[in-house]
Amino acid sequence: MIEALRQLVDSSGLLTGTDIGERYLKTRGYGTAGIPLCVVRPKSTAEVSNILKLCHVHGQTVVAQGGMTGLVGGGAPLGGEVVLSLERMNKIEEFDADGRTLTAQSGVVLQAAHEYCDQRGFMLPLDLGARGSATLGGVISTNAGGVRVIRYGMMRESVLGLEAVMADGTVMTSLNKMLKNNAGYDLKHLFIGSEGTLGIVTRAVFRLRPKPKSINTAFAGLARFEDTVAFLAYLESTLGGELGSFEVMWGAYDEFVRQRCPSLRPPLNAGQAFYVLLETLGNDPARDGAHLEEVLANAMEKGLVADAAVAQSEQQRAAFWAVRENAGEGYRALGPLCAYDVSMPIRSMGDFGERVDASIGKAYPGATTLVLGHMGDGNLHVVAAVGSGTPETHKRIDDIVYGIIRDLGGSVSAEHGIGTVKKDYLAYSRTPEEIALMRMLKRTLDPKGILNPGKVF
Numbered sequence: 027m028i029e030a031l032r033q034l035v036d037s038s039g040l041l042t043g044t045d046i047g048e049r050y051l052k053t054r055g056y057g058t059a060g061i062p063l064c065v066v067r068p069k070s071t072a073e074v075s076n077i078l079k080l081c082h083v084h085g086q087t088v089v090a091q092g093g094m095t096g097l098v099g100g101g102a103p104l105g106g107e108v109v110l111s112l113e114r115m116n117k118i119e120e121f122d123a124d125g126r127t128l129t130a131q132s133g134v135v136l137q138a139a140h141e142y143c144d145q146r147g148f149m150l151p152l153d154l155g156a157r158g159s160a161t162l163g164g165v166i167s168t169n170a171g172g173v174r175v176i177r178y179g180m181m182r183e184s185v186l187g188l189e190a191v192m193a194d195g196t197v198m199t200s201l202n203k204m205l206k207n208n209a210g211y212d213l214k215h216l217f218i219g220s221e222g223t224l225g226i227v228t229r230a231v232f233r234l235r236p237k238p239k240s241i242n243t244a245f246a247g248l249a250r251f252e253d254t255v256a257f258l259a260y261l262e263s264t265l266g267g268e269l270g271s272f273e274v275m276w277g278a279y280d281e282f283v284r285q286r287c288p289s290l291r292p293p294l295n296a297g298q299a300f301y302v303l304l305e306t307l308g309n310d311p312a313r314d315g316a317h318l319e320e321v322l323a324n325a326m327e328k329g330l331v332a333d334a335a336v337a338q339s340e341q342q343r344a345a346f347w348a349v350r351e352n353a354g355e356g357y358r359a360l361g362p363l364c365a366y367d368v369s370m371p372i373r374s375m376g377d378f379g380e381r382v383d384a385s386i387g388k389a390y391p392g393a394t395t396l397v398l399g400h401m402g403d404g405n406l407h408v409v410a411a412v413g414s415g416t417p418e419t420h421k422r423i424d425d426i427v428y429g430i431i432r433d434l435g436g437s438v439s440a441e442h443g444i445g446t447v448k449k450d451y452l453a454y455s456r457t458p459e460e461i462a463l464m465r466m467l468k469r470t471l472d473p474k475g476i477l478n479p480g481k482v483f
């Protein structure tokens with residue numbers, strides 16, 4: 027197999043043995059990676075097709091990899107697979123200002139695509155903390171979310187068309203550029219969010235948006251969860267569609283940042299029960315900042331908001347976002363972590379926060395439980411540190427968090443996918459009929475089960 031693969035790529039396109047760096051083996055979350063047969067790094071769709079044809083004939087399993095920033099072990103080899111890394115398929119192929127589209131290969135890094143669009147007055151709205159490593163193929167295959175979903179939707183909403191290589195090597199080119207195209211089934215959705223189990227995404231056409239002319243960022247402190255819900259509704263009704271982010275942090279997260287993250291500067295005083303980081307994306311730089319300040323002042327007058335600050339410079343804006351995104355130094359000091367990405371109806375979020383904190387605290391007295399997330403999208407993240415990182419501990423906390431999610435009718439995965447890490451809990455959020463249909467699709471598109479086996483179900 028290795029020798030046959032070597033014939034299909036150039037001299038640096040195949041890695042074996044000790045040449046396989048950590049990058050291809052690492053796994054985040056708490057799955058463990060196995061040793062793959064080899065790593066193959068194609069440069070074109072034709073090469074991907076030839077690789078899959080060969081693997082299909084021989085029943086050889088294949089796992090696709092982009093930037094390996096996924097958080098559920100989806101890209102990690104379990105043992106014996108051919109790792110198919112898209113990292114060398116990193117060309118931007120076409121930019122169409124009139125049609126507002128970008129066509130690019132899957133291995134382009136998200137940040138490189140952002141910079142390319144930015145220089146041309148456009149934006150690819152999907153944005154997330156791993157932007158410097160995550161690839162376009164990866165964010166498509168996980169249907170990533172991030173911090174702009176409330177305004178622009180998840181990755182699915184930014185993909186107009188794509189090209190995928192099927193398990194048997196067939197190239198399915200569907201590089202649609204139109205916003206409207208109802209000519210039969212919309213096949214791209216089979217591949218968006220399917221975590222490399224139904225096909226390998228090689229190229230895609232992205233829908234671009236005009237770059238906003240003004241960005242205004244604020245921090246607000248609120249006394250009750252009901253106020254955060256009412257504040258969100260108030261902003262949506264007064265900002266005329268300009269709300270780009272609405273991130274909520276429970277008070278315990280703010281305390282943790284103050285105690286454990288000396289490099290971060292929370293902009294408001296301590297002591298609020300909830301903090302919200304919000305951002306507007308507008309087109310009138312002369313007016314947008316003042317408008318946001320006026321809206322916040324009104325929210326304070328109504329008693330929704332107890333305290334607020336608006337960033338007065340790009341430096342302050344970055345400092346506000348750092349409080350939300352850069353708590354890594356504090357997390358490391360907590361020891362082993364269990365981290366969760368879940369979604370639920372917005373009205374259930376307050377209840378979820380209380381229940382998760384109380385239940386983990388009861389099982390592990392002294393535990394640190396932090397809740398924060400993309401509230402506008404119904405998506406929360408939980409970080410729990412209980413002083414132990416054994417598989418048994420993880421399972422016990424998983425059972426607690428996902429059990430509450432099941433009770434609330436939420437989803438065990440809001441934006442990270444299922445991979446290996448959440449497999450055991452898929453049925454908490456999907457009916458037997460839904461899972462049976464997923465399996466039927468898998469059997470149809472990949473009858474030999476060679477694409478990313480052991481993931482999702």
Ligand SMILES: Cc1cc2nc3c(=O)[nH]c(=O)nc-3n(C[C@H](O)[C@H](O)[C@H](O)COP(=O)(O)OP(=O)(O)OC[C@H]3O[C@@H](n4cnc5c(N)ncnc54)[C@H](O)[C@@H]3O)c2cc1C
Pocket residue numbers: 089090091092093094095096097099100101102112132153154155156159160161162163164165166167168169170171172173221222223225226227228441442445478
């Ligand atoms: C600091 C940090 C912050 C993050 N924030 C967010 C966030 O806010 N929102 C969010 O949604 N995610 C977030 N993530 C998770 C992660 O960035 C996303 O899941 C991202 O989409 C993965 O892209 P990748 O290129 O690294 O994919 P990988 O990790 O390499 O792969 C992810 C999955 O996609 C499959 N895959 C990769 N490329 C292809 C392809 N071309 N064809 C078919 N299958 C493929 C893999 O097999 C795997 O199952 C974050 C991660 C980190 C480390």
